[in-house]
Structures are given as C-alpha cells and as structure tokens.
Amino acid sequence: MATCNHRWEMIDVLYGYLVVEGCPRCGGRTSFFSTEAVAPIDEYREGDHFWIYLGSSQAVKFNLKCAKCNKEVRLDDLMGLMMSTCDRPQCEVANIAKSAGKGTSVYVALCADSTHSSGKCISEKGIDALNQYFNQNIKTPGKKILVVPCSKCCDIDVCEGIVITDVGLTDIY
Amino acid sequence: MKISELVKKTGLKAINKSEDKTIEGVYISDMASDIITNAKANMLLITLQTHKTLIAAANLIDVAAIVFVKGKKPGNDVIDLATKVGIALYYTEDDTWTLASKLTRLGIQ
Numbered sequence: 001m002a003t004c005n006h007r008w009e010m011i012d013v014l015y016g017y018l019v020v021e022g023c024p025r026c027g028g029r030t031s032f033f034s035t036e037a038v039a040p041i042d043e044y045r046e047g048d049h050f051w052i053y054l055g056s057s058q059a060v061k062f063n064l065k066c067a068k069c070n071k072e073v074r075l076d077d078l079m080g081l082m083m084s085t086c087d088r089p090q091c092e093v094a095n096i097a098k099s100a101g102k103g104t105s106v107y108v109a110l111c112a113d114s115t116h117s118s119g120k121c122i123s124e125k126g127i128d129a130l131n132q133y134f135n136q137n138i139k140t141p142g143k144k145i146l147v148v149p150c151s152k153c154c155d156i157d158v159c160e161g162i163v164i165t166d167v168g169l170t171d172i173y
Numbered sequence: 174m175k176i177s178e179l180v181k182k183t184g185l186k187a188i189n190k191s192e193d194k195t196i197e198g199v200y201i202s203d204m205a206s207d208i209i210t211n212a213k214a215n216m217l218l219i220t221l222q223t224h225k226t227l228i229a230a231a232n233l234i235d236v237a238a239i240v241f242v243k244g245k246k247p248g249n250d251v252i253d254l255a256t257k258v259g260i261a262l263y264y265t266e267d268d269t270w271t272l273a274s275k276l277t278r279l280g281i282q
Contacts, residue, residue: 013210060206081209083229085254105232105258138235139214140194140259145233162229162254166204 004069008133010062011072018059018080018165021051029054031079031112033061057167064129073129077122081147082108082161091154096146104144107134108161111150121151174281176238176261179217183275184265185240189252191261194237199276201269205230212236217281219269223247225254232258242269 017039020031026049034040039056059080064073084106086094097106109122109130127149134145153159177193179185197215202208203222212218214235220227223245231239238261241247246264247255255262265272 010210015206058204058206060210062210081233083232107233134233137214139197140192140235143235143259162225164205164209164226164230164233166206166226 004066004071006066006071006129006132006136007068008064008073008129008136009067010133011065012061012063014061016059016061017056019056020054022054023049023051025050028113031110033059033079055167057165059165064133073125075122075126075130077111077120078109078126078130079112080110080163080165082110082150082159082163084108084159084161086154086160088154088158088160091159092152093148093154093159096148096152100144100146103142104146106146106148108150108153108159109147110163116151121149174279176217179276179279179281180263182279183272185263186265188241188246188262188264189256191238191256191259194261196237196281199273199281200236201273203227208236209233217276219272221245221269223251225251228254228258228260231255231260236260238263240265240272242267242272 014035016033016035018031019034019039020029022029041053043052063075084093084097088094093108109127111121127147130147174196175193176196179196196217200212200216201219203220205226208230212234215237218231218236218239219242221242223241228251241264244266
C-alpha cells in the first residue's frame with residue numbers, strides 16, 4: 001500500500017484562551033482551551049486536586065489534515081507551543097537542541113497536565129504531524145523546526161522557553 | 174523583491190544583520206496566534222509588537238523579515254534571538270497604513 005507524502009493544512013482553527021490552573025496542594029498545573037468571550041475563572045475540587053485560576057492568555061488551537069489523502073490528525077491534547085531556549089545540562093530538550101545544531105529550532109508541544117501523572121503527553125502521531133507541517137513550509141535552506149513533547153522537559157516550571165501565546169505583549173522595554 | 178532593494182525603496186532602517194532574502198509577500202499582525210495560523214514563509218511581517226513571542230512565532234513560520242512601525246524598536250534580547258534564528262529586523266517611522274501603501278505601490282502583495 002503506497003504511503004502518502006502528506007501535505008498538511010491547518011483545519012478547525014479556533015481562537016480563544018489558554019487557561020492555566022494550579023493545585024496548591026500538589027503544585028501541579030493543568031491547562032485547557034476556552035472559546036468563551038472571557039476566560040473563565042473557576043476554583044473547584046477534582047479528586048485530590050484543588051484547582052485555582054493562575055492565568056490565561058489568548059491562544060489558538062488547530063488540527064491538521066492532509067490535502068492529498070484527507071487524513072486528519074486531531075491535536076486535542078496540544079495546549080500550546082514553546083520555543084525552547086533552555087540550556088540546562090540535565091534537560092533532554094536542551095540536549096536535543098544542542099545535538100540538532102545550528103539552523104534547527106526546537107519547539108516544545110505543551111500538553112494540558114504538567115505533572116504527566118496519567119503517563120500521557122502529546123500523541124506520537126500528533127508530534128510527527130506537527131513536525132511535518134512546520135517543516136513542509138520552510139523555504140530557508142538549512143533551516144529546520146523540531147517539535148518535541150513536553151514530557152521531555154526536565155521540569156516544565158524551569159524549562160526555559162518562549163510560549164507562543166498573546167500575553168504580556170504590552171510590556172514596555 | 175530582495176530585502177535590500179525593498180530597504181532602498183522604502184527607507185527601512187536595519188536593526189540587525191541578516192541574509193538578504195527574497196520577500197514573497199506581506200503580513201500585518203500584532204498577535205502571535207494570528208501569525209502562526211496565517212503568515213507564510215518568506216513573508217515580510219509588519220507589526221507594532223516588540224515582544225519576544227513574535228520572534229518565536231515568526232521563526233516557526235520562516236518569516237523572512239520583520240518591520241516594526243511607528244519607530245518602535247525591540248530590546249536587545251529580542252534582537253539577539255532574531256539574529257540567532259536568521260530573521261532580519263527593520264524599523265520605520267511610518268505607520269502601518271503608510272508602509273503598506275508604499276509596498277503596494279512597489280507591487281508587493
């Protein structure tokens with residue numbers, strides 16, 4: 001069976017808010033995407049967690065579809081993308097960036113649960129599709145985008161990077 | 174049109190040194206979420222925003238160059254990041270409309 005050399009397009013593009021909640025009991029963080037006009041601010045109990053609102057920012061979600069074979073890859077588990085600037089020796093993402101060399105920019109695909117307590121992160125097919133999508137459109141010779149799941153971060157709280165959301169854009173330099 | 178030619182014809186002022194790429198279009202936006210869904214590779218991004226987030230978004234899409242309008246200039250950390258990933262930065266005293274009008278008259282769309 002011939003395999004398709006996918007040509008991905010963004011579909012189901014949704015603009016909304018990436019809302020981050022934290023549990024003061026365990027220190028965990030979770031996030032979700034809201035399309036409401038105003039980002040919801042809630043406090044609630046969920047099992048052993050007591051989730052409180054930490055912040056929100058305007059963001060975008062999307063899925064990918066191949067224009068050639070119509071295969072769709074849903075990215076429901078993707079909450080955002082972070083350009084990695086981490087150089088901590090103990091961070092796998094930093095080491096991946098170092099190995100990848102000049103010309104390659106590493107972006108971390110962020111999932112909803114920073115603790116990864118469920119053992120899950122962004123799906124492998126999601127990561128593959130994101131890598132194919134962003135690299136298929138690059139025109140600069142020698143440039144490459146490498147998307148990795150956030151489970152590879154040493155610690156999402158300290159892993160340095162620039163999260164692609166619209167927050168803090170009015171900071172004055 | 175090459176960036177160098179565009180600079181001569183519009184009076185853009187260089188902020189960093191970068192490769193002289195060919196511009197294949199223009200995108201105007203101040204939001205990272207909009208840039209990653211709508212901008213294309215080798216476009217000239219026109220913006221008011223000087224935040225580092227825009228460099229992260231522009232790099233993901235392979236934007237060729239960024240022009241900051243109304244005389245705005247980014248901080249050194251933003252300039253360093255853009256230089257590192259090969260994005261040319263310029264600024265102009267023009268507002269967005271005036272610059273866009275100039276580019277349209279030059280045949281860039």
